[in-house]
Amino acid sequence: MDAPSAPRSAARSAARKSSGARPRELRHQALADARRRSVLDAARAAFFELGMEKTSMREIAQRAGYTVGALYSYFASKEEVYGALLAESLERLNARVRQAVEGCADEARRARRSATAFFDFYRENPRDLDLGFYLFQGMTPRGLTPELNEKLNARLRDALQPTQNALKALGLPARKALEEVTALFAHTVGLLVLSHTGRIRMFRQASQDLFDAYLRQLLARAGAGQEA
């Protein structure tokens, strides 16, 4: 899967896209996509500025230069807007991780680079982290269709896959590699959450340093595992 998709309303569009579309329809489709884009851009901007809670459909519409009703041509509900934003975010995350390991043959480096890319993506774009958690407000899923949820989870797994593969290549057994990548993921999320909520200054520690330390230990373990 490539493009971030619009679950409901874009069904027909998607169909058209894949068919040998005539020029007329292509132009139409391009326009529709562009408009969808502008709505998503407005939504992301609003959300980055005001936070999820205070971003209403009205707010998004205003920023996008549309009326409220018009948004509903593109998205069936507010949650769908956020679903699309989240999907996009995960695509960007994956792109970044992919780039980080591109053309790198050394497995230890691949592990380090992919994990760091993951961490950096969210460190640099804290709102994307919010996005990931919004739909689980109060830590409870809300509104996502199970299918979309699974899709998003899959994309998240994808972003960690390069690290997992590298760990295996370094000699860790599959089970151990999975364990380590999960722990790494948790560690990363923990650092980011605390850092963004201001809780980590509490200890006067830079999350960056802590991440590096954790990664060093992990790679040491992986190396040890290799030798063992």
Added chain:
Amino acid sequence: MDAPSAPRSAARSAARKSSGARPRELRHQALADARRRSVLDAARAAFFELGMEKTSMREIAQRAGYTVGALYSYFASKEEVYGALLAESLERLNARVRQAVEGCADEARRARRSATAFFDFYRENPRDLDLGFYLFQGMTPRGLTPELNEKLNARLRDALQPTQNALKALGLPARKALEEVTALFAHTVGLLVLSHTGRIRMFRQASQDLFDAYLRQLLARAGAGQEA
């Protein structure tokens, strides 16, 4: 431990409390505290049952057997209610950690027990974790006064202090002990967040096992540091 306080409206109460109060006022104060309590109990119940989002002042009032307006005698705003709840939650956390190490002389054991108590508290009471993050919804602080925020941070630090002290006693230099306890904290939070959002099943891993593994490594490091 002081009583969880309401920053604004409780100012007068606090003043009274600290003064050499006359009996009449004491009785008064006791009553007010009891009523405040009952509101908080209702709020916690509502929040545990319905989640943060769906808990309105009306809902709390109803459960507490008060009218809506009455709540505002005790709390200046909804946020203040949650501030008080969070304060309480942190007190319970501290109590639990304190109990865990009570009468235990072995420092390694103290470290393990205090850290585990911390982890378990939130694992068993996921809503208390929500509470901690609610006021930073969208990862942005909202509504807390800086003073309260600092107070709450301090109580959180307190809950990790036993672990930090134990690590020092095990031979880690102060700086290193702080670092490790911060990393431990982040790891813990990461595991809990992922576990509660359902993201950790993604990797089919039990957060409990991962926590144990992390703790083992930490203690190994601490042991090594001691010996070195």
Added chain:
Amino acid sequence: MDAPSAPRSAARSAARKSSGARPRELRHQALADARRRSVLDAARAAFFELGMEKTSMREIAQRAGYTVGALYSYFASKEEVYGALLAESLERLNARVRQAVEGCADEARRARRSATAFFDFYRENPRDLDLGFYLFQGMTPRGLTPELNEKLNARLRDALQPTQNALKALGLPARKALEEVTALFAHTVGLLVLSHTGRIRMFRQASQDLFDAYLRQLLARAGAGQEA
């Protein structure tokens, strides 16, 4: 049952009403009732003027001199407003029927009078007929709780009871009396509906005359039944 009741929001009020209320509460209650009344009056006026469809909560609020939100102190939903209106309407219907037969000993006259009162009530107040059918828009029940629905049905039956009783007194067996009163009811409704939708002018017939004719035949049958 006597007073038209407010299903949800008036629960507490009702409780108070029946208890040996203190003067303070009584005054309070009286005020609350008066306000509820004024909302219902506004709702009825709006509905008589604009019809059910075009009467919004906003419209009602405006006429009652309230804000929209205030209505929801008295009624939990729009449907509840209409439920209350309908309940009231049925009370007035019953009062009218009761009055019509008051102090009349002759059973044939009682039958005629009660049936005519029923017919006249709706002929004179066509909107009350609408009220009865609104909640079955598209001929399908919507929104009423089954309990309320049953209650309203019961009140409707009550309004036909005097006629049914008179028929029995005239000698019709119970089963036959029920049958006749049902047929009478249907005939009445049919005449009224056609008359109000303008369909009966189609045949240049006065619904009043047709009703009288039907009633005459019915009484003839009842008389015959008596003699047989």
Added chain:
Amino acid sequence: MDAPSAPRSAARSAARKSSGARPRELRHQALADARRRSVLDAARAAFFELGMEKTSMREIAQRAGYTVGALYSYFASKEEVYGALLAESLERLNARVRQAVEGCADEARRARRSATAFFDFYRENPRDLDLGFYLFQGMTPRGLTPELNEKLNARLRDALQPTQNALKALGLPARKALEEVTALFAHTVGLLVLSHTGRIRMFRQASQDLFDAYLRQLLARAGAGQEA
């Protein structure tokens, strides 16, 4: 039977039809009619399935495979769609009544059959009854042009004509026959309305039986009238 017509937008089509149309225009006309048909079919299906209230122009368009705007090429408004549907419904009613008396010489039988056909049509197709009343929602005409209204009334009268004629043939004077058929009509509508709104179960009576009883009495009166 003329085609069900659309008062406004079909004006041009009608004009074309009646002129000595050239082949080109004829083909055109046929296409337009076919498309109009498909829209009406979709509208009826939607309306039968969802009820009047929940059937939007969007819904109809979707089912018909058109876009929303396209509907407005064929119908000037939503009300016009329903006007056309009602017209159709009345045609089907007439067809049914006509069929029922076809080739039946006995006048008493003709009366019974035509009246029963009328009753059965609506009993079996409750939504057609809704259709008839929709445009008088809240019992007040809305949206129909007086001309269309008159036309529809005429078709309704037509459906009752066979019964009226049979009654006359049975010996009832014209005025009396009109009266009786009107009363029959009212009785029928009343039974159907109550039956469909669930109000008739109130009395635990089958509308079918009541209708039969009424018809029996009517025919007895007609017979008596004949002999007298």
Added chain:
DNA sequence: CATGAATGAGAGTTCATTCAT
């Protein structure tokens, strides 16, 4: 003719907060 994006008004409902009593 057909498209379908866009409008604009309006729907019901919720809610934190205020304030006269």
Added chain:
DNA sequence: GATGAATGAACTCTCATTCAT
């Protein structure tokens, strides 16, 4: 202190209809 009616703004979402293309 406590009441609870009232506010007023906000919310998501729906819909018949229009119009440039």
